Amino acid sequence: xxxxxxxxxxxxxxxxxxxxxxxxxxxxxxxxxxxxxxxxxxxxxxxxxxxxxxxxxxxxxxxxxxxxxxxxxxxxxxxxxxxxxxxxxxxxxxxxxxxxxxxxxxxxxxxxxxxxxxxxxxxxxxxxxxxxxxxxxxxxxxxxxxxxxxxxxxxxxxxxxxxxxxxxxxxxxxxxxxxxxxxxxxxxxxxxxxxxxxxxxxxxxxxxxxxxxxx
Numbered sequence: 569x570x571x572x573x574x575x576x577x578x579x580x581x582x583x584x585x586x587x588x589x590x591x592x593x594x595x596x597x598x599x600x601x602x603x604x605x606x607x608x609x610x611x612x613x614x615x616x617x618x619x620x621x622x623x624x625x626x627x628x629x630x631x632x633x634x635x636x637x638x639x640x641x642x643x644x645x646x647x648x649x650x651x652x653x654x655x656x657x658x659x660x661x662x663x664x665x666x667x668x669x670x671x672x673x674x675x676x677x678x679x680x681x682x683x684x685x686x687x688x689x690x691x692x693x694x695x696x697x698x699x700x701x702x703x704x705x706x707x708x709x710x711x712x713x714x715x716x717x718x719x720x721x722x723x724x725x726x727x728x729x730x731x732x733x734x735x736x737x738x739x740x741x742x743x744x745x746x747x748x749x750x751x752x753x754x755x756x757x758x759x760x761x762x763x764x765x766x767x768x769x770x771x772x773x774x775x776x777x778x779x780x781x782x783x
Contacts, residue, residue, distance in 0.1 A: 610690075626682045632683075632728050689713070730750065733759075
């Protein structure tokens, strides 16, 4: 633990009493412990999501779709016990022209096609207001996200397809700078919900054609 003298120096106020410094130090220590516990819980959640995802990792990955995060509702794409009517799952099944009886069958077919979905953050952010705060929450995990991608495509040659407007705008330039092959080339693919399903189908077909079938 910090000494009172060191705490005073860090607080840049030598006039604080020892009691005042001790109180501030204890409060900061409590905050640090809470932050550590929250971070540990998020890391545990990350591992659980990725374990579910990796059950359906293709042997030969042809394209990686980059999404924002698993939803706070818990309706994760790679939850094999979910419903086939979930917006993202339904849209991806339409993309591969497959009508599964259940999610497990659909996920297996998705993997067979060589496709994988990776989230930029495995801490749900969809409950937060769109904009700067949400994007900052996503970027907190950017180094972890890059390590995840490197494990999946060490040569950085698997095409990445960014899905959702903020992800397209937030990550295309940084991923290209890191040497990854981003297939969007400025094409913004919306998330397939709230009336955006038609635009999703149109835009993803364009990018997928470029990424997989013309490579």
